[in-house]
Amino acid sequence: MDSDRNIELENPKVREVVDLVKNYIYTYEIEVNPLSIKFMFLDSDNPLITKKFSELSQKLISMGYIPQMVNSYEHYVQVSMGQEKKFVSxxxxxxxxxxxxxxxxxxxxxxxxxxxxxxxxxxxxxxxxxxxxxxxxxxxxxxxxxxxxxxxxxxxxxxxxxxxxxxxxxxxxxxxxxxxxxxxxxxxxxxxxxxxxxxxxxxxxxxxxxxxxxxxxxxxxxxxxxxxxxxxxxxxxxxxxxxxxxxxxxxxxxxxxxxxxxxxxxxxxxxxxxxxxxxxxxxxxxxxxxxxxxxxxxxxxxxxxxxxxxxxxxxxxxxxxxxxxxxxxxxxxxxxxxxxxxxxxxxxxxxxxxxxxxxxxx
Incomplete structure (x- = not known):
């Protein structure tokens, strides 16, 4: 079951990211930090995680976020706010x-x-x-x-x-x-x-x-x-x-x-x-x-x-x-x-x- 207890629901940007990620990945815990949001998940709950993460990444990047999937002692997706880039002409x-x-x-x-x-x-x-x-x-x-x-x-x-x-x-x-x-x-x-x-x-x-x-x-x-x-x-x-x-x-x-x-x-x-x-x-x-x-x-x-x-x-x-x-x-x-x-x-x-x-x- 997702734990939303530490999610600042009054922040529409956080809510937007959380709702989007949960449409693609089944998570069991979510942590909100000042610079990122971490979504913990189990491989057994997400058999198509590679495909789903690829689709999710394209949407998050277009919104200005940087997602990263990490498999270490915990499996999680971390979404960080990307730095605003100015490209030369x-x-x-x-x-x-x-x-x-x-x-x-x-x-x-x-x-x-x-x-x-x-x-x-x-x-x-x-x-x-x-x-x-x-x-x-x-x-x-x-x-x-x-x-x-x-x-x-x-x-x-x-x-x-x-x-x-x-x-x-x-x-x-x-x-x-x-x-x-x-x-x-x-x-x-x-x-x-x-x-x-x-x-x-x-x-x-x-x-x-x-x-x-x-x-x-x-x-x-x-x-x-x-x-x-x-x-x-x-x-x-x-x-x-x-x-x-x-x-x-x-x-x-x-x-x-x-x-x-x-x-x-x-x-x-x-x-x-x-x-x-x-x-x-x-x-x-x-x-x-x-x-x-x-x-x-x-x-x-x-x-x-x-x-x-x-x-x-x-x-x-x-x-x-x-x-x-x-x-x-x-x-x-x-x-x-x-x-x-x-x-x-x-x-x-x-x-x-x-x-x-x-x-x-x-």
């Missing part, structure tokens, strides 16, 4: 995209210079080549990656922003961007959704970059070379070795070769199983609370790799600073299914194919 996305196009175009200008025949219009031909063969493929791969997250999030009725592209200060022979991201405006409803949204981006980005590998390989071998300057050398991820698409290190990289390499290697970086990275979402969804142990192990691996490439040390320190732990889904107890297991195996394969221990050397 889509104009910000457009401005950041324009700035990123300009910053990557500046980078592409330098990468393209070795392949431009001297002449009166050399500047504009270099700009055009930089856009077509560097900026366009790079931002396409990054953009498709983020739209992969966006589309799958919308499929699961999780609100998400359009992609934010991150420009970088224009420097000669940098790539001109720190990548892109989307902002999820709703929490993950369960571990299945967390896994699938996290994996959608890397899968979509890799699928976009894969055919471009062959285009870049063809252009690398056929485009005439007029200068010979190599700012740094690239080590190729495993997929290049499998496909036999390795370029000689004594030849300058064609700009599309660099942009596709960045897109492939970004897949591996995003799949690091830590924090709020895509890999962090995936392992938290697949392993639940045990994911933190994999994150600890991976940080140790990064420090070990840092003995050969100092960039990994900087990334490991940054990850530690931002935090290894990943917040749980609203329903953190329901198990994942065969689809999520298959997705996890797929992204593990993509990580292996996309990774290289020493990416760049001067």
């Amino acid at each position: 889509s104009k910000v996305n457009l401005i950041m995209l324009i700035l990123t196009i300009l910053s990557t175009l500046y980078a592409g200008y330098y990468f393209t210079g070795d392949f431009i025949k001297p002449g009166a219009d050399v500047f504009w031909r270099t700009v055009l080549y930089g856009f077509v063969f560097f900026t366009l493929p790079l931002l396409t791969i990054l953009g498709v990656h983020e739209f992969g997250h966006f589309i799958v999030a919308r499929h699961y009725k999780v609100r998400a922003s359009l992609p934010f592209f991150i420009p970088f200060i224009p420097l000669a022979y940098s790539i001109g961007t720190f990548g892109a991201f989307i902002s999820l405006r709703d929490p993950f409803p369960n571990r299945k959704v967390m896994t699938n949204i996290g994996a959608a981006g890397p899968i979509a980005g890799f699928a976009t970059a894969f055919p471009l590998l062959f285009v870049a390989n063809y252009l690398q071998k056929t485009m005439p070379l007029y200068h010979h300057f190599i700012p740094y050398f690239l080590h190729y991820p495993f997929i290049y070795h499998i496909l036999g698409l390795l370029m000689p290190v004594t030849t300058p990289f064609f700009p599309m070769t660099i942009s596709v390499w960045v897109g492939i290697f970004a897949t591996a970086l995003n799949l690091f199983p830590v924090g709020q990275l895509d890999g962090g979402h995936i392992v938290r969804g697949m392993l639940g609370r045990k994911a933190i142990y994999l994150s600890y192990f991976f940080i140790l691996v990064l420090f070990y790799l840092g003995l050969s490439y100092t960039g990994w040390l900087l990334i490991a320190i940054l990850v530690l600073f931002l935090g290894l732990n990943h917040p749980p889904a609203l329903d953190d107890t329901s198990p994942i299914g065969a689809l999520e297991i298959g997705v996890g195996i797929l992204v593990l394969i993509l990580f292996i194919l996309s990774f290289t221990p020493v990416p760049i050397y001067l």
Whole structure:
């Protein structure tokens, strides 16, 4: 029997939440706290608890509440008042995209210079080549990656922003961007959704970059070379070795070769199983609370790799600073299914194919 003795019935908001939850979940006790309401329940009384909680969550989130289902020594649903969020205008996305196009175009200008025949219009031909063969493929791969997250999030009725592209200060022979991201405006409803949204981006980005590998390989071998300057050398991820698409290190990289390499290697970086990275979402969804142990192990691996490439040390320190732990889904107890297991195996394969221990050397 429900115990309503400590419910402030004169508060219409509390009454509204209580009545809504009781329409979906049979509870045996309700506790009202200053910041939340806790509904205790028994699994035996709620055989369809996963489905019911999913339906309940969508309604509560639309009302501005954050529900969470907890199975510990007690089984309960806790409903908290969500913080009011103010989302930026889509104009910000457009401005950041324009700035990123300009910053990557500046980078592409330098990468393209070795392949431009001297002449009166050399500047504009270099700009055009930089856009077509560097900026366009790079931002396409990054953009498709983020739209992969966006589309799958919308499929699961999780609100998400359009992609934010991150420009970088224009420097000669940098790539001109720190990548892109989307902002999820709703929490993950369960571990299945967390896994699938996290994996959608890397899968979509890799699928976009894969055919471009062959285009870049063809252009690398056929485009005439007029200068010979190599700012740094690239080590190729495993997929290049499998496909036999390795370029000689004594030849300058064609700009599309660099942009596709960045897109492939970004897949591996995003799949690091830590924090709020895509890999962090995936392992938290697949392993639940045990994911933190994999994150600890991976940080140790990064420090070990840092003995050969100092960039990994900087990334490991940054990850530690931002935090290894990943917040749980609203329903953190329901198990994942065969689809999520298959997705996890797929992204593990993509990580292996996309990774290289020493990416760049001067």
